[in-house]
Amino acid sequence: MKPRAAMKPRERLVRSRLAQLAHAGEFLRGSLTLMRHTCGKAGCRCARGEKHGSWYLAYSEGGRKRMVFIPREALPDVREWVARYREGRRCLAALSEVGLGRLRAAKRAAR
Numbered sequence: 527m528k529p530r531a532a533m534k535p536r537e538r539l540v541r542s543r544l545a546q547l548a549h550a551g552e553f554l555r556g557s558l559t560l561m562r563h564t565c566g567k568a569g570c571r572c573a574r575g576e577k578h579g580s581w582y583l584a585y586s587e588g589g590r591k592r593m594v595f596i597p598r599e600a601l602p603d604v605r606e607w608v609a610r611y612r613e614g615r616r617c618l619a620a621l622s623e624v625g626l627g628r629l630r631a632a633k634r635a636a637r
Contacts, residue, residue: 544618551610554604558601559583559593560579562579565578582594
């Protein structure tokens with residue numbers, strides 16, 4: 527790895543942001559999904575078509591789709607954790623492109 531001073535500003539920025547994300551808190555891989563359902567009570571509004579909503583985290587594990595119920599009070603935290611994970615993946619993808627560029631440049635220079 528190159529010393530920070532030798533890195534381009536964009537690479538330094540991405541690496542710095544990735545480090546910030548790593549120290550900011552939790553990460554969650556998955557997507558938040560609002561599921562609508564009826565409760566079965568005859569006099570409830572859901573019997574008239576106004577279904578209840580519950581939030582779930584959808585993710586895959588071992589090739590199978592899984593869902594975890596998210597209590598309403600935990601929803602803001604879970605949204606933040608999912609967003610942090612996605613931003614971290616974008617940072618890693620950008621750094622991978624930088625590494626690939628260096629690999630290609632080294633290959634051209636070796637010819």
